Amino acid sequence: MTLLRRHWPWLLAIVILLAFPFLFYDWSKGRHSGFVLTLMSEIGVMAIFALSYNMLMGQAGLLSFGHAVLLGMGAYCAAHVVLLVKAGSFWLPTELVPLAGGLGGLFFGYVFGWLVTKQRATAFAMITMGLGELVSAAALMFMGFFGGEGGIPIDRVMDTSLVGVKYSSPWQVYCLVLVWAFIAAILMRLQTQTPLGSMANATRDNFERAQFVGYDPRMVRLYQFALAGFFAGIAGGLYVLIYEIVTFDTVSAAKSANALLAVYIGGAGGFFGPILGTIVVVLLQSGVSLLSNAWLLYVGVLFIVMVMYAPGGLIGLIFMHMPIWRAGRMRELLLPYARAFPPALLVLLGFVLMVELASFTTIGAAQGKKFSIAGHTIDTTTPMPWVIAIAALVLGGLWLRREARGFRERWDALMEGAKVASAKTSADAKIPLGKAQEAMS
Template identity: 55%
Template sequence: MRAWWLILLVIVVALALPWGFYDWAHHRHAGFLISMLSQMGMMVILALSYNMLLGQAGLFSLCHATFFGIGGYATVHFLNAAGAGELPVPMEFMPLLAGLCGLALAILFGAMATKQRTTAFAMITLGIGELMATAALMFQHFFGGEGGVTTDRMINNSIFGLNYAHGIEVYYLIVAWTVIATGLMYFLTLTPLGRMANATRDNFERAQFIGYDPRSVRFLQFALAGFFAGIGGGLYAITYEIVTFDALGAPLSANALLMAYIGGSGVFGGPILGAVLITLLQSGVSLLSNSWLVYVGVLFIGMVIFAPSGLAGIIQAHGPIQRSGRLGQLAVPYLRLLVPSMAAVFGFVGLVELLSFLTIGEAQGKKLVLFGNPIHAASALPWVISAVALLAGGIWLRWEATGFRRIWTSLSSGQQA
């Protein structure tokens, strides 16, 4: 019951958020916010569909963007055909067509890749991803080469009479499809196929001896994941009106993996958290710093080492303590962790920004501003302060972490006693 309220809350927030930043004086939406939220929607679909493989079926795919991308490219051509009056499909159903294209390609490639599992599967998908990236550059008619393909989304065919001239209309289309796709993907986890995907993940051999061919389970799961990724790609094409090879390349496949993993692949909603966080970093931090990718990388490594179950896993771990009504006792220990963490982050960001300024920023003729202060990168002081903050913060954090772990253990074991 509480889960339903949470879902409702998320949807309401997603719908209302743009109006919180509406510029009433000029009657304009905050363009940056809307494009960031739109991007989040597509990434939520991409990450969730990727997790149908990684988390639910134990399949480590390295070509998931292929199906996202093909949905995008196909949609550009569909929109162009629709604009020319050759395809009488309303805008609202374009993502469905994109999904079907993703499905078709995933059936083709899935038939090859799912012959294997684990490392061999990952290798085949790596090859498929590279194959498609190369194809995107070679076959110019469909993929448009390096420049990609462009379209105009104002096809004037909408079941709601919208012309999608404004970002907000597209954003609401994205919200609607994200909700639909998420709902369907959740439904799939509750069907025989979804359950057998979990079973083959845990023990593919046993699955055979209860009558299931693990290969068919992998294949169907792979095909369906491709379908949803295609929907995401369709929304991408509608939003940006241009699709280049960025939409199917290896970096986007890696992003799908990052989002699912950082968010938590063991929980259905985990990849949603990951998609929101990574998109925030991508859109927010990338405005502030050239080195935002460094931070994403460090975050990923940190999560893999210290919290392999992801953000959702961390939240879940609090469940037993919360049920025993002792969550409040964690407040002070968390605060004590926060201070040294901030110091370490401050020091790390300082060093990265100083380094990046010396290598790129200075050449661009920028001024270095850190935490609101103009900094003279050639002097020793900022380097020393950053290094000391990182070192001292790190050591202090290690020390605090020991105490925190003790309190955590006593709180979670006390619950069993």
């Protein structure tokens, strides 16, 4: 019972994640939506990857530009293991393929870590960038291990399952991804409480003092890096099972950037931040990109808005409400939020309309697409839609500005109240925002 009481969020998450794909179940044909399952599996994999990245960035204050190298090497190792199992060289249950990837990641994490963890801060970032470039170039050049441009295709149906599942359908793979994602997340959560996790925090927050404690900060970084490699490798192993192929872009800089973006958008401060960030990043990349070929612009704008207004990430935004929530006064925020919502929506709509109009007239129109909203085709050559877009943007902006002032007053008052209320319990909800950044300098 205590298990249920203490860990109900985890259990609730499992139930929701298992139920969610059924929203898209095609009852007439009796099959799951492969797109939704693949997307959710991708989110699962990228979430593990982002969490492992946060072991470096959030915990140890190390900014890596080459984390995908560990993901990719794990994936390549897992792919080779699958090939060997298929060829009958040895026996390994399908369920443990991600573990093989993890061990590969651990090995390369240690090898590369030995090189890169000699430095920290910007030097570390730059070494990882150089290493990432080298490995991704090597992946194209050397056919033996990397399979060149074509990568290494595998067949995940190995008939070696421990639980008698064939893994021929995306649903079965999704369940496996879920299991591994939870195992990895729990392990990483526990890792933050080990002496190594604490020392990583210490070297991040105060490098000089951590040295005096008697730990070699280099070793702390190395172990942390290798462990992050282990979890990234697990993600790589799962990646292999989902897509049944591993290609050179698993080690590419773009994948590394994804992890950084997911962690930052979600928030490096809280443990669950990277997971939130991953959901946003994957949905932007695989969801919004289907709708608009200006999606990269939205990504750019989202980052800029985030770094300017919410440096703590999404989780930071949520944590900001904690004192008010504790004081039991969340209800008083409802009205200000409700008032700020319409102008914010207006700004958003105006902006999206503006970008889409611009993108459509310059690129989309020639591709034979039609610009339509809710079934109505809109003629983008007339000034009307432009006027509407600009008006929405400007009016919404001015309105939002006004509401923001009122909102801020309300917010400050509530925070003040919450502070007084919790003066005796002290501010234990304080989160180490921006600590990673400080360590960077």
